[in-house]
Amino acid sequence: MSMAPTLTGMTAPQLALRLFAEAGEATYAAYVIPAGHAADAIEELRDELGSFPGIAVAVLRPASCAELLRELAGTTADAILIDAARFARPEWLQLDRRRSALARAAVLVFATTPDGFGELMQAAPNFASWIGALAFAYEDPARQQSELRARRLEALRAWAGKSDDDVVREAREGRLPADPEYAEWLVLLGRADLMDPQPT
């Protein structure tokens, strides 16, 4: 098993902003994603990059280096996300030899697994130098979101002097004030249904 170096973690929105700053330049990056999560993470990054005005995004899922180079030849997007999860050592070796065929004024992101990134570093040292510092580990936004949700719920409880149970009970009884803070509170609890009129 190859060992990848420790990389800076980035969520898809953070990476998208970082890459947007490079738009229009020849930029090569690696996004190291835990095995089995590549498809979701790539979709997330595609969404985030595509949210910037004037950025066309393409996703390629080649099985081999030869297929990648064929597909790249017909792609004019500003940002190209390459699912390289299926690349093994022979693909990286070939990519290193044919790296000049990658050159273009676009952002190329190679999404790979930790093991795949280790292979890349060993088998494609010249291409790895193109990537340089633009190698990041996928960070799941769920943890940050969960912390933020907890902080906001705590602030709402302190503001109103009520518990979550109080708010749910008052909403069920039609006694919950209609202030926007309570709407947010119900959504954060997963009870947005209680904003609708309750059966009596």
Added chain:
Amino acid sequence: MKLARLQAYTTARQLDLPPRAKQLHHLLRNELLEASNTGAIADTPPEVFRRVVLLSEPPPTVLEELRARSLHRHAYCIIGGEKNQDRDHRIPHFRRSDGAWFDFSIVVREHAGALELLAYDFELRFPPGMGVPFLRYDLNFPHHDNAERDLRCHLHSGSDDMLVPAPLMTPSELLAVFIEGAQPAADRGRRTPTAYEARWYAQTHALARR
């Protein structure tokens, strides 16, 4: 009754919103990014990205919630800046170049291919001498109670206790009001408060100290 008619008129306005919460989140983030790039707000692009967050409802945990959620799904909060009920300047927020600062929170629901705006609060706080301490535009969530319904969409003009009817606006329009609109008039110098206002501020301050 007249107030009810006014609210019905303002809240019936058809808003131009994207169909998905994620799209509205991206739209607002891009508008703040643009404001950052032009210097209208002092926050950097990474700060904008950190502060504008889309939060979905957590997965249901009990059977009752599961049943309820099968009928009512896809509600989201879009938040801009941390919750700040005490108006603590140390809590992360957006900063206008003239020292005014703001945060916001929006509640939406995706329903039948469209986005329904359920509630919002947008609060802009001013430095001393800029007329009022803060402005807050609120949209309360739909309520069965008449009194609540008649002031569903309102403005707090410098006081949490004072509500005046306000037009329903899209989140983009509210951001435009906060970033470009709510400014002292450029062609007027700072006006000296009248004796009435000076006395009012002094008496209000005395009330607060009791």
